[in-house]
Amino acid sequence: MRGLTTAYLAGQCHGKLIGADQPITGIFNILKDAKKGDAVIRHWIDETGVEIASSKGASCVVTQDARNSALDIAQKLNIPLILTEKIELANAFAISWALETFAPDSLRIVVTGTNGKSTTTHMIYTILQEAGYITHTNTDSESEFNTLIDPMVAKQIAEFKDMDAVALEVSEVQGWENRNMKDHARLMTSAIQPQIVVLTNVALDHIGLVNTIEEASKEISGVLDGFRGDFVVLNHDDPVIRNMQQLVPSEAQVTFYGSHTDVEYQEPGIFYQDTLLIPTEDLPFKSPHFIQNTLAAVSTALALNINPNIIKKAVKSYQPLKRRFSILNTDPLIIDDFAHNPDGIKATINSAAQLTSGKLHLVCAIRGSRGTSLNQLNAQAVADAIKGIDYNLILTSSQDVVDNANWVKPREKKLFIEVLHKEGINYLHCETLSESLEKALKSTKKEDTILLIGAQGMDPAASILKDMINQ
Incomplete structure (x- = not known):
């Protein structure tokens, strides 16, 4: 990590450094996979975890919750420990650093919303791959890598290294141990600095973290706060998402998908500007929610000026994630x-x-x-x-x-x-x-x-x- 030190990292995550200011020479990592020089980020750690980090030669440990005798053991073993009030600040910095270090010129796309994030992100990834982009995505069948609780996205990017594009699913809200990570979507999106954001829909899911549609909408629309990219892709069929057009910065172009837009579904298939682009028989699934996800992915690809024939081929051959119909x-x-x-x-x-x-x-x-x-x-x-x-x-x-x-x-x-x-x-x-x-x-x-x-x-x-x- 060129020029990165424990003291600088502590400052970036508003944390307190306990131990020496020393260089960090590896990547951001989880405890289980840590290697020499890595910065371990873990939302809580005890003395056993500190001992493991030290034995692996980690440069430091960043945590929100140092349990039992973790602090004493860290000082005894001379491994710097950074205490932060918000672990998501450390993980957001880790994502930003990993992208700037390993993929500084990459095309970056963020997808968020209550439903359809995983399929939409994975289909965008598939289209980009078909178009020749070397692409990374954090979407998996269980949607475990879309949070700021652990440094999985930063770790994956660092290990992937050379890439042309990233299509990243961002959880609309997040929390752990009864704590709401407010502004989660905004914080993660700000760290990624995407050129395109895609918003799928607003509904209730994480009750306790958000309890009304209004609260869910506020969290999801946070991705538009300070957005400095080129395109915002919005679901015209969701009235809450549709109204977010007014939050889009004037420098960005809004692209709608859904009924009465340039990219819509009619019985014969998906149309682009009233021309049939993908016949219904070429869609992997015909269920309404899958079609919505496909419309979002197609709209994103068209915004990138990807050849319609490439889009059609990618959608026709698409293999959905596990447990998606x-x-x-x-x-x-x-x-x-x-x-x-x-x-x-x-x-x-x-x-x-x-x-x-x-x-x-x-x-x-x-x-x-x-x-x-x-x-x-x-x-x-x-x-x-x-x-x-x-x-x-x-x-x-x-x-x-x-x-x-x-x-x-x-x-x-x-x-x-x-x-x-x-x-x-x-x-x-x-x-x-x-x-x-x-x-x-x-x-x-x-x-x-x-x-x-x-x-x-x-x-x-x-x-x-x-x-x-x-x-």
């Missing part, structure tokens, strides 16, 4: 989706219902340790979506596969079920994911469809089902 089986049809908030749940159930000629068997994982409000909203979304269709609803607490951070608490389960009772929805509850999947399989006919929805509690379902089907 993934087809696990065809006889019977089994669909797996990460739907985990009200809007995502409704859209996914509606899309699956259109595909089945029989009954829809919905296996829904209750979200664990996310509070009662979100689970009540999710339950209401399930109830609203399955009314009027032939359904078999199976709930699961997934106790056989989740850790303590995702354990379904009794009150979360109780309130989820109370909503279903109030709405007159019949259901079966299984404590384990395995039991819920087994019951769904046994009750399904060939013409039926099984839809799996939920976040962490449903993640292992594909592998469990594979074993069951192969038995």
Whole structure:
């Protein structure tokens, strides 16, 4: 890290340096992967973690929470420790430094919003790759690398090194241990300094961090605060996102996608300026929320003047992320989706219902340790979506596969079920994911469809089902 020292880093993250001012010669890294000279960033650390960092030859440790005897051990081992009140400041600096060091001239694209971030980002990445850009993205199937809690983005960029472009998904809100990281999207976007930002939609998801659409909107629109790039791509079909046009700096160009815009979907396919660009039969999925993500990616690529034929080829050959309306089986049809908030749940159930000629068997994982409000909203979304269709609803607490951070608490389960009772929805509850999947399989006919929805509690379902089907 040319010219970077522990004292300078402490100043950048508004932290207090405990120990010597010395050069930092490696990259920003997580504790597990740290190498000699690296700066370890960890939101909390105890004496064991400090000992590990020292044994690996780390230049320093940056943390928000030094537990037990961490400070004493750091001083004893002569490893500088930086205490900051906001760990996200350290991680934001790390991202900025990594980009300026390893990809200073790169094209940078940021995607944020409540739903559709991962698929949109991954599709933009796919189009850029097809167009010849050496591209890096932080999007993965579980969306674990879009936060400022750990230095994963900075680490990935430093290890990738030579790249032409980055397409980065930014979490719209973030927090840990009951602390809201206010201005998360703004802070991360400011660190990236993108030429293009893409805003997908505004809905409620992280209840407790934001509790109203207005709060969610404020966090998401933060990416426009101080934006100095070229293009802002907005979802015209979301009225909250559409109204963010007034927040876009005058120097930037606004590009809309969706109904009554230059990039819209009609029954024959995706049109650009009234000319058919991608026929419906060439779209990997035809569900409304996937089409919205595709429109966002196509609009971004067109703003970059990428050849329409390249865009068409990339979309046609696109391989979606895991658990994004993934087809696990065809006889019977089994669909797996990460739907985990009200809007995502409704859209996914509606899309699956259109595909089945029989009954829809919905296996829904209750979200664990996310509070009662979100689970009540999710339950209401399930109830609203399955009314009027032939359904078999199976709930699961997934106790056989989740850790303590995702354990379904009794009150979360109780309130989820109370909503279903109030709405007159019949259901079966299984404590384990395995039991819920087994019951769904046994009750399904060939013409039926099984839809799996939920976040962490449903993640292992594909592998469990594979074993069951192969038995």
